[in-house]
Amino acid sequence: MSTVTASASVEDAVHRRSGDLVALSHDIHAEPELAFAEHRSCAKTQALAAERGFLIEAAPGGLDTAFRAVYGSGSLVVGICAEYDALPGIGHACGHNIIAASAVGTALALAEVADALDLTVVLIGTPAEEAGGGKVLLLNAGAFDDIAASVMLHPGPADIAAARSLALSEVAVSYTGRESHAAVAPYLGINAADAVTVAQVAVGLLRQQLAPGQMMHGIVTDGGQATNVIPAHAELRYTMRANDMESLRALEARMAGCFASGALATGCEHTVVETAPPYDALAPDPFLAAVFRAEMIRNGRHPLPVELEAALPLGSTDMGNVTQVLPGIHPVVGIDAGGASLHQPQFAAAAAGASADKAVIDGSIMLARTVVALAENAAERGRVMEAHARRRAS
Template structure:
């Protein structure tokens, strides 16, 4: 029975192949940043609506979120949720491959729906905005999303295939110093240099790193550092991430990093304001059995998990899927697009379209749908 159903799923992916590629290319060519993905959300949900999914736009009050549902003709025995991400990176477009994530989830959902009636499977696609630092899934989760799912899944592009996601927990901060402008030559004593505050903080963080464990990452970028060399900067801003293996370790670390920023304010007299850009992203709690099904299904499609260990570390990237996994059974495998570029490089955006990316799209959609099928067949007797 399983093999026949999987053949039907694979055929269904083939039927919508051109639509999926067109969707992926459309998202890639028109990147939108987090919380601004109006055209992207409309494009992704529009394909699902055309294939019989009932659409809930502006899901749970979030303008660029959606929920698309296809219920079986029989009673519901198992509910699968494919998660779609479609936000892009500032200046880099889809250099994390979210165009492929959306297309794979849409393809997997449409294909699973082809066998859902006879098995009592409810198929959902949840459009989740602002993964790149905005925590869209966390906002949805706190409004009641995902909790009805028996399995939540998605696949994320990477240079190579890696089955298990092991993301860092992460805190996202916006950091701002406010000082006092003055002419740097004529009235330097009247100024309070907000840029110096940032320099002191960055030096303190650099020194702190010597005493941090290997399970921790601290990094960021200064987004505003002054306007003119002869004017003492009165305001500086930056975005900083603090990461650790677990949420508990992250919380313990945050105060040490905050003290570095406080040192900048203390040394210069500038006023410090630290604002969270989202709620904390949690570590991943992977559904080991479902991940094993995914691994077997990917291997059956000709994928390989034998990459050089130095190339597989994209699976450490933080994701708000970790928060979802704390509540429902979930997997978040990585699927390779080939080439030498890695995520968040301009060349990786280029790798997320074209012939190799199209094969990744087909394989990802098929493997996700097969995995959802395996879970439904195995677990419906307990639901």
């Protein structure tokens, strides 16, 4: 089968299933579920693949809301990552329903040409991208060991072929002091809420000295229970980001000093606990990104110029860890959200709108045709398979 024929075949396959794919996107959107609790979304995402004859492996890596769906037995094994977790309070404001539906569309399309292209298609349900690092846990558990290249997409306010991201880590900081009556005997208390205040002032002052790409943002999750009781416990949650893992580690060290300052100033004890695996920065594969860019243009989209892509990292993702280990891409497919961006309620509403439905169909076609191009290009196919063999041997 020639590239033209295979590419046309996968595009036709997506159009034939377009109604099912849009319905899947809307169905997931209508019932948002949080990290590691995406039971309905996980079941919905794998249903069409099971119907098509994919072999389903439940709970890889011991993650109840993860799955692997495998079709074919070709020598080139390609993974398509599906995300389906939502955000607290604002549902699918990151559009993971679009990610899941487009991943399913890509997998169904590639199943049509798997035998002809000597391809094995693996649809991977990856929970807890927003909080918890599902892909990192799956990667560490071996769920990507047989995969030579991995693809997925993400909705956003613009089209970006070689999307970049920031490295990320998250911590919970707890302060322990001593209760006392705030009016009768305040001098007997050790105020954990004051420790939070001191720490946040230190963090605020640190911002002036941040290196390019470094940032931090946090919330107070516990600041006391009654105004007349000096709080003996208080807690912060902070996310730290940087351009790469080395810069992130440097930021973490400086933030540790800020957290410690609250304890030192107030006499509290404090602990800092990592709440999820760190996310590495995306490292998009040049060939896959270039093909996807061409597909965007072919579909009438307008991806950002190459020179702007690297300068515009969009948040953080556990797909970064995957792309640091094997060739992969995580392009952004634009939807019309009326000027809203990710993690805003208006974006959640737009994620079930007409442009989001178009992103599901366009995205499925573009990802599937990108994989076809990889499978049919002898040099690039050989490159990723040789890299996979070296990784398995190491």
